[in-house]
Amino acid sequence: MGLEATVEAQESFPTTQPAFRLTSHFKDKHPCGDVYTGSTLIGVPLLAGGTVKSVGDFQPRCNFTIASSTDYFTVDADKTHGRIDAQAILVDEEGRAVRLRIDGVVALNEHTLPLIQNEPNAANSPFGYGVEFLKFETGHEMYKPLESMRFAGSQRFVYLDGVRTGVEVRISRVVSGTGEA
Numbered sequence: 001m002g003l004e005a006t007v008e009a010q011e012s013f014p015t016t017q018p019a020f021r022l023t024s025h026f027k028d029k030h031p032c033g034d035v036y037t038g039s040t041l042i043g044v045p046l047l048a049g050g051t052v053k054s055v056g057d058f059q060p061r062c063n064f065t066i067a068s069s070t071d072y073f074t075v076d077a078d079k080t081h082g083r084i085d086a087q088a089i090l091v092d093e094e095g096r097a098v099r100l101r102i103d104g105v106v107a108l109n110e111h112t113l114p115l116i117q118n119e120p121n122a123a124n125s126p127f128g129y130g131v132e133f134l135k136f137e138t139g140h141e142m143y144k145p146l147e148s149m150r151f152a153g154s155q156r157f158v159y160l161d162g163v164r165t166g167v168e169v170r171i172s173r174v175v176s177g178t179g180e181a
Contacts, residue, residue: 026166084155130155
């Protein structure tokens with residue numbers, strides 16, 4: 001995984017529609033050790049107060065605050081990739097809650113590791129090293145359409161005030177391709 005070139009859309013292949021921007025910061029890191037898969041497991045709670053906000057003309061309009069979230073981050077045995085397995089409870093201004101599930105992979109390299117390891121010289125990593133798949137669950141009618149959609153995100157780590165590491169994800173809806181081809 002790296003900075004691959006953009007591929008032009010072709011008939012019948014899915015496309016994407018920009019939908020959300022997610023921002024949050026890590027609260028703690030809890031190393032759980034090497035697990036049965038040979039990977040290293042790290043529990044990473046995110047600080048309450050991160051956001052998931054709609055962009056452009058995406059519908060339904062959403063302005064969520066992250067109420068609770070944990071990423072069960074694993075580092076592959078060969079130490080080249082990290083695996084994101086996160087769940088969050090999102091809440092809107094009216095108190096309506098939504099469950100967000102995230103599955104992703106991030107390359108571990110000179111751009112991402114300084115942030116993951118909280119090194120003092122770390123800087124925001126560029127986009128192009130992490131991708132995520134997201135889905136929503138909710139019983140609230142205005143957000144029910146989200147349950148029938150699937151989303152892909154481009155993820156990067158960010159560094160705030162020399163103290164906190166966080167994440168920014170730009171999320172697009174995956175739209176089914178059309179045509180006979």
